[in-house]
Amino acid sequence: TGTPLSLLLDQAVVKPQARYVMFHCLDTIDRSLSGDIKYYGTIDLIDARHPQTILAYGLNGKPLPVENGAPLRVRVERQLGYKMPKYLYKIELVDGFANIGGGRGGYWEDNGYDWYGGI
Structure with missing residues (x-):
């Protein structure tokens, strides 16, 4: 059970x-x-707006039980499991991620995984 991420993005002020x-x-x-x-x-905004991407x-x-990611997790059905973070507390829109964490776009990506992680 969830809300399409696109609905949240429609309510946000998304900078160009x-x-x-x-x-x-x-x-x-x-x-x-x-x-x-x-x-x-x-994830990129294209996948974020896909109808199967939900919060x-x-x-x-x-x-949602804690072991499944409560209070909130993202589901990106077109990507592998490591692209579906659990235990969300903040969602941020960014123009890049070179200066965040290890600069590769995620914990696993910083440790050598492919950024897109598509299926």
């Missing part, structure tokens, strides 16, 4: 330079000398 949607997550995926490394991921808040008619 925005190219990507960045999802900031509550989970600490790793630790470094500079502190906790929070999970994050990005999921429920599962099988019930609230």
Whole structure:
């Protein structure tokens, strides 16, 4: 159960330079000398507006369980699972991600995974 991400984007003020949607997550995926490394991921605005891309808040008619990403997770059905961040607390529209995290657009991408992750 969820809301199409496109509906949220329709309500937002999307600046012309925005190219990507960045999802900031509550989970600490790793630790470094500079502190906790929070999970994050990005998709482009084309996939964000796809009708199958949703912000999921429920599962099988019930609230989304923590083990499935509560309170909110993104579902991008045209991409692999690592492109569907869980435990969302902030969604940001950005023009690029070179200066964010490791500069590759997501936690797994910073660790060598393909950015698009399509199926």
